[in-house]
Amino acid sequence: MDAGTIATFDPSTDADSFRGALGTFVTGVTVITTDSPEGPVAIVANSFASVSLDPPLVLWSPAKSSKRFEHFAGSRRFAVHVLSSDQRDICAAIIKSKTAIKDVPTHLSHCGMPIVEGALATFECNLEATHDAGDHVIIVGRVTKAHHQGGDPLVFHAGQYRTLTKED
Numbered sequence: 796m797d798a799g800t801i802a803t804f805d806p807s808t809d810a811d812s813f814r815g816a817l818g819t820f821v822t823g824v825t826v827i828t829t830d831s832p833e834g835p836v837a838i839v840a841n842s843f844a845s846v847s848l849d850p851p852l853v854l855w856s857p858a859k860s861s862k863r864f865e866h867f868a869g870s871r872r873f874a875v876h877v878l879s880s881d882q883r884d885i886c887a888a889i890i891k892s893k894t895a896i897k898d899v900p901t902h903l904s905h906c907g908m909p910i911v912e913g914a915l916a917t918f919e920c921n922l923e924a925t926h927d928a929g930d931h932v933i934i935v936g937r938v939t940k941a942h943h944q945g946g947d948p949l950v951f952h953a954g955q956y957r958t959l960t961k962e963d
């Protein structure tokens with residue numbers, strides 16, 4: 796939408812406009828992994844948010860309509876990976892297939908979670924709580940171990956991937 800144009804709408808009857816307005820909020824991109832009876836599975840999510848420092852809590856929300864929903868809603872443990880700008884191919888592969896994580900460079904955490912190599916940050920979580928939230932569920936994780944390394948993030952805005960440019 797052009798700068799200066801204003802749209803006012805009822806989000807309960809105009810989901811496209813609502814999605815567009817929500818898309819103005821710039822986010823990073825995460826890959827969330829867990830183990831399942833089918834082996835390791837993953838989902839791309841930008842609903843990730845920090846919640847609490849003490850205790851260390853984070854959240855994300857899977858859509859109930861996702862074919863992967865049962866894997867994540869039923870999981871007691873998961874790992875959140877904040878993707879770097881050079882991990883777009885991983886993102887694309889995981890959107891196509893929940894089991895594409897098997898072809899991504901990973902190692903197993905001490906509790907068996909697939910950990911994606913090269914992510915900017917990784918949060919290994921135990922399930923703390925779930926909250927029903929419309930067509931999504933909010934999953935709160937207690938972070939049991941975290942990893943952090945330098946680099947530029949993959950950014951998502953208005954339905955497109957972006958990279959950050961630094962100001963002089």
Ligand SMILES: Cc1cc2nc3c(=O)[nH]c(=O)nc-3n(C[C@H](O)[C@H](O)[C@H](O)COP(=O)(O)O)c2cc1C
Nearest residue numbers: 838839840841842856857858860861862863890951
């Ligand atoms: C940048 C981006 C962020 C996404 N964030 C979420 C999210 O937070 N929660 C969710 O359930 N799906 C999210 N999705 C959609 C999932 O990645 C979804 O798994 C994917 O579209 C494939 O559909 P399926 O899960 O039914 O196989 C996101 C997709 C993209 C591209």
